[in-house]
Amino acid sequence: MRFLVVFLLMLSCVFDSKGAIIDPAIPAPSLVPTPSNFRYEENNGSLRIMWNWYPNDGVITLPPKLPPPAELFSVPREGNYKYSIDVEIAELSNNNIYSMLSNDYRLLGSTISNSYLYNMAVFSAVKFRVRAKRTDTFTDSSVYSAYLYSPLINRQVKLSAPSISPDGGNVIPTDNIIITNAQQAVMKYALIPLESDCSSVNNWLTYVAPLSINSSRQLCVFATKIGSLSSDIKEAVYTVSSPANTKQIIFIHTDLLGSPVAESQGEQ
Known part of the structure; x- marks a missing residue:
């Protein structure tokens, strides 16, 4: 067996x-x-x-x-x-x-x-x-x-650069500078001297509200988001004029007695 x-x-x-x-x-x-x-x-x-x-x-x-x-x-x-x-x-x-x-x-x-x-x-x-x-x-x-x-x-999608309004030019200290991005990204910015370069910025701030500036500066901004590639840096150059140096509109008219009277914009 x-x-x-x-x-x-x-x-x-x-x-x-x-x-x-x-x-x-x-x-x-x-x-x-x-x-x-x-x-x-x-x-x-x-x-x-x-x-x-x-x-x-x-x-x-x-x-x-x-x-x-x-x-x-x-x-x-x-x-x-x-x-x-x-x-x-x-x-x-x-x-x-x-x-x-x-x-x-x-x-x-x-x-x-x-x-x-x-x-x-x-x-x-x-x-x-x-x-x-x-x-x-x-x-x-x-x-x-x-x-x-x-x-x-x-895939890591590269974000588009933020939009800036106004995009540079002449501003006064009371003007608002607004940064937006359609991709729901976090926007970083820096205000640097006109002669500086955005590529050398180390200390970036997070944009949370409209900006205002008191002196001529260069604005650097970019968008960043987890899981995506950060956008290119966008630059805008602003020349700031004080309200006292802005042009005034002069109105000339005559009073009840026929004498000429000059008034600037904003006067009552």
């Missing part, structure tokens, strides 16, 4: 070419290793995605030699293989979320580098997946690795 049990167990096993038992619960190693360590960086609206896959100064090299299946090849032929990375993307546009909800990936292209540059000018959020491909140049057949998936990457 013991011999029968052992015999039945042996019939249920799978053996390799050397007679060792192969556990069917453990998947066989892939001929093409999967990329790892996905990462990315954003620069002026472009997104560079990166990963690790047999790196050698950023260029993919051949992996260690692995024997091909005996039923397909009589001898290993690593010299007849070429390798690349397929880069695929799922995009979430500002007006259409269907592609992201359906997890619909499309092929962006293939590369032999460990990075890929993508322009995010249209889409507000994206996901990537990459996989390695080994192509047999003799048969033109390809074998793929498993996918390496990226997290959801939200």
Whole structure:
């Protein structure tokens, strides 16, 4: 009876070419290793995605030699293989979320580098997946690795510069200078001497109410918001005149006796 049990167990096993038992619960190693360590960086609206896959100064090299299946090849032929990375993307546009909800990936292209540059000018959020491909140049057949998936990457939109009213020119100390931005951003400002440069400002103030100035100054403003790129700095130059130096309108008329009388604007 013991011999029968052992015999039945042996019939249920799978053996390799050397007679060792192969556990069917453990998947066989892939001929093409999967990329790892996905990462990315954003620069002026472009997104560079990166990963690790047999790196050698950023260029993919051949992996260690692995024997091909005996039923397909009589001898290993690593010299007849070429390798690349397929880069695929799922995009979430500002007006259409269907592609992201359906997890619909499309092929962006293939590369032999460990990075890929993508322009995010249209889409507000994206996901990537990459996989390695080994192509047999003799048969033109390809074998793929498993996918390496990226997290959801939200695009950092650059804010537009704030609007300033009045946008420079002559003002008096009682005039209000109003700063606005349509993107519900926080607006930062600084009042600096005319000969100074906005790019050198270190101490920015948060705009909360209309401004007034008592001397000729330069106003520097920009918009900022969490999750977005800050706007460019906008500048406005103001020349301040005191009320005593402003031009007066003179009214000349005659009194009841016919004598000329001169009055300035504001007099009763």
